Amino acid sequence: MKSIITLPATSEALVFDGEPSPAELEAIDREMPLIRAEVELLDARITVLDRTPSQLDAHRIRRARRRVLAARRELTNRAVAGSPEVA
Template sequence: MKYIAALQTAVTGTLPDIEPTDAELDAIVREEPLLLAEQELLDVQIALLDRPQTSLAKRRLRRAANKVLAARTEIANRAAAVRTGVAA
C-alpha cells in the first residue's frame, strides 16, 4: 500500500511563504465593494431562478446590477487616477 502523503512533498516541494503579500491584501481590500456587489447580484439571480418575474424582482435585479456597475466604475476610476498621478 502506497501512502500519498509521503509523496506530496516531492510533488509540491516546500513553499517558502504561502501568505499573501501586503500588496495583494491591499488589492483585495480595494476590490471588496465589487466582490460584495457581485455576491449580492448572484444572490438575487439565484433567488429568481424558480420564481415568476414580478416588478419587485426586476427592480431588485436591476438595483443589484447597477451596484456592480458602480463598484466597477469606482475601481476603474481609482486605477486611472493612480496611473495619471492624481491622488484619490
C-alpha cells in the same frame, strides 16, 4: 526508480507560505466594494432561478446591476487616477 531531489529555495520569491502577501491583501481591500456588489447581484439572480421573477425581484436585480456598474466605475476611476499619465 529515480529519486526526486528538492533544492532549497535560493530566493524569497520562491518561498510560498500559503498566505497572501500584503500587496495582495491591499488589492482585495480595494476591490471589496465590487466583490460585495457582485455577490449581491448573484444572490438576486439565484433567488429567481426556480420561479418567475416578480416586479420586486426585477427591481432588486436592476438595483444590484447598477451597484456592480457603479463599483466597477469607481474602481476603474481610482486605477486611472493612480496611474502615471502617458504623454
